[in-house]
Amino acid sequence: MTSDESVASVVKQVIDRFGHIDPPAWIGVGTLDLFHHEDVEYARRLGDSGVPCELDVIPGALTASNSCFPRPRSGGSSGAGRQQR
Template sequence: MDWPSARATCTSTSIASRSTVASAGGGIAAALALLAHDRAEIRPVFQLLLYPMLDDRTTTRTDLDTLKVRVWTPKSNRYGWSSYLGDAVAGPDVSPYAAAARREDLTGLPPAWIGVGTLDLFHDEDVEYARRLSDSGVPCDLDVIPGAFHGFDLVFPKAEVSREFWRRQARALKGAL
C-alpha cells in the first residue's frame, strides 16, 4: 500500500487525491479501496469502476449460462475466477480483498462511479454493489448503458455510445478530484 505513497513526488498530484480506477481490474480496484480503508495508510477519494468483476459466487449461477453475452462469457468468468482464486472460488473463505462483493460493511468507502452495460455478464453484481454502497451511505453513481456488453467501448471506440461513456467517466473523475 505504501508503494504509491513513496512515489507520490513523481507527479504533481498528492497521494490524497488518488482514485482507484480500472477496466478489467475493476474488481481489484474495488478491493484496493477496501484495503486502503481498512489500513488507513492512504485515503483514496474516488472509485471509478468500469464493469467491475466483483463476485466470484457468480461462477455457480447456471442461469447465466443462457445469457447471450459477448466478450466475457460465463465460461470466461469461471476460468478467470478459478485462475485467480484456485479451488477457493465460490467457497466460504474467499476474502473481500479478492472479491469485493464479499464485504458486508461498505461504510466509509470513497464515493464511486460504476459503469456497466445491460448485456454485460457483470450487470447484476455491479448494480447490486452500487445499491449496497448507496445503502451504506457511500455516494455512488451507477451508469447503466442499454444494450452494451462487456468492453463495448473498447470494441467500438468510435461509436457515440462509447465516446459518451468516456465523457461520463471523465466528468465523474473531474468532479471527484
C-alpha cells in the same frame, strides 16, 4: 456476517479512520454485461452503507464494449463525455 453487513463494516472503518469517504464510487455497466446484476447490487449496497455512488447502466452494452468500437480521431465527441487519452 452477511455481505451487506461486511460492506457496512468496511465503510464504517474507513469513515472512523479518515473521517470521510473520498472519492465517491462510480459504476458503469451495460445491460448485456455478464456481471450486470452483481454491479447493480453492489452499487445498491454501497449506497445503503453511506457511500455516495453513481450507477450508469448502458442499454445493450456488453463487457468492454467501449473497446470494440472505433473512437473519433479528431473533432466531435466520443459520445461518453470523457476525454480520450
